[in-house]
Amino acid sequence: xKVLVPVKRVVDYNVKxxxxxxxxxxxxxxxxxxxxPFDEIAVEEAVRLKEKGAATxxxxxxxxxxxxxxxxxxxxxxxADRAILVQTDExxxxxxxxxxxxxxxxxxxxxxxxxxxxxxxxDCNQTGQMLAALxxxxxxxxxxxxxxxxxxxxxxxxxxxxxxxLEVTLPAVITTDLRLNEPRYVTLPNIMKAKKKQLDTLKPExxxxxxxPRLKTLKVSEPPKRGAGVKVPDVATLVQKLKTEAKVI
Ligand code: AMP
Numbered sequence: 567x568k569v570l571v572p573v574k575r576v577v578d579y580n581v582k583x584x585x586x587x588x589x590x591x592x593x594x595x596x597x598x599x600x601x602x603p604f605d606e607i608a609v610e611e612a613v614r615l616k617e618k619g620a621a622t623x624x625x626x627x628x629x630x631x632x633x634x635x636x637x638x639x640x641x642x643x644x645x646a647d648r649a650i651l652v653q654t655d656e657x658x659x660x661x662x663x664x665x666x667x668x669x670x671x672x673x674x675x676x677x678x679x680x681x682x683x684x685x686x687x688x689d690c691n692q693t694g695q696m697l698a699a700l701x702x703x704x705x706x707x708x709x710x711x712x713x714x715x716x717x718x719x720x721x722x723x724x725x726x727x728x729x730x731x732l733e734v735t736l737p738a739v740i741t742t743d744l745r746l747n748e749p750r751y752v753t754l755p756n757i758m759k760a761k762k763k764q765l766d767t768l769k770p771e772x773x774x775x776x777x778x779p780r781l782k783t784l785k786v787s788e789p790p791k792r793g794a795g796v797k798v799p800d801v802a803t804l805v806q807k808l809k810t811e812a813k814v815i
Contacts (some may be wrong), residue, residue: 567677569612569621572667573605573628575637576687585788601637604682607742610749611712612680613645620714623647629658629666642760643752649765654777662777664696669773671701683708683741694741704734708743
């Protein structure tokens with residue numbers, strides 16, 4: 567069984583992003599970029615499935631600019647066997663990515679597609695769900711445990727107030743939650759090995775997909791600045807301020 571793992575290149579989660587002065591977006595010039603953390607979990611899960619003998623090949627795919635190659639090399643250093651870059655300089659929105667992935671699903675016929683539940687840059691949380699709909703595949707989102715056996719996947723999901731366990735017939739789409747696993751450290755020998763692995767580049771046109779944006783960002787702004795705090799001398803003053811100033815009790 568092949569496993570397809572879409573990985574997105576995003577601003578590193580340690581970076582504090584800055585809004586551009588013209589409010590059209592965030593400034594990503596000269597900012598550290600990394601693999602979306604949920605996608606690292608997805609690659610790790612796919613590699614573990616291969617190590618357990620449940621999968622035969624792990625294919626990482628990224629859609630975007632040429633530098634996404636670095637993200638794909640990281641995926642291959644974690645253990646993906648090969649990679650596909652769908653290269654474009656166009657801004658890609660979730661529907662466009664889902665269409666590109668659907669075309670790759672048709673081409674590669676994976677038994678499983680494991681995506682992150684959301685990309686930490688735009689927080690869309692849409693691509694996996696849209697892909698499942700476009701490819702007419704069952705989906706299990708926000709997985710915290712995945713077991714694959716006999717052409718089925720048993721997926722535990724974290725829901726409000728507990729855990730839900732679903733069974734989906736493969737091929738299927740799964741999206742990862744934070745607690746699914748802890749990705750391994752990428753070692754230098756594996757980084758070196760990853761350089762020699764196969765990386766194919768395609769264009770959206772090769773897959774017959776129109777990636778034109780459908781949504782327009784009107785404005786991006788900083789959250790309101792927090793005012794400075796004050797120290798209160800005792801509990802009585804705190805309670806009084808909460809009552810009369812903050813008016814929360
Ligand atoms: P989103 O719907 O944008 O929050 O993204 C959810 C998941 O879809 C991500 O965690 C990735 O697994 C996948 N994804 C989104 N955008 C891309 C992209 N440009 N290239 C590859 N995978 C992507």
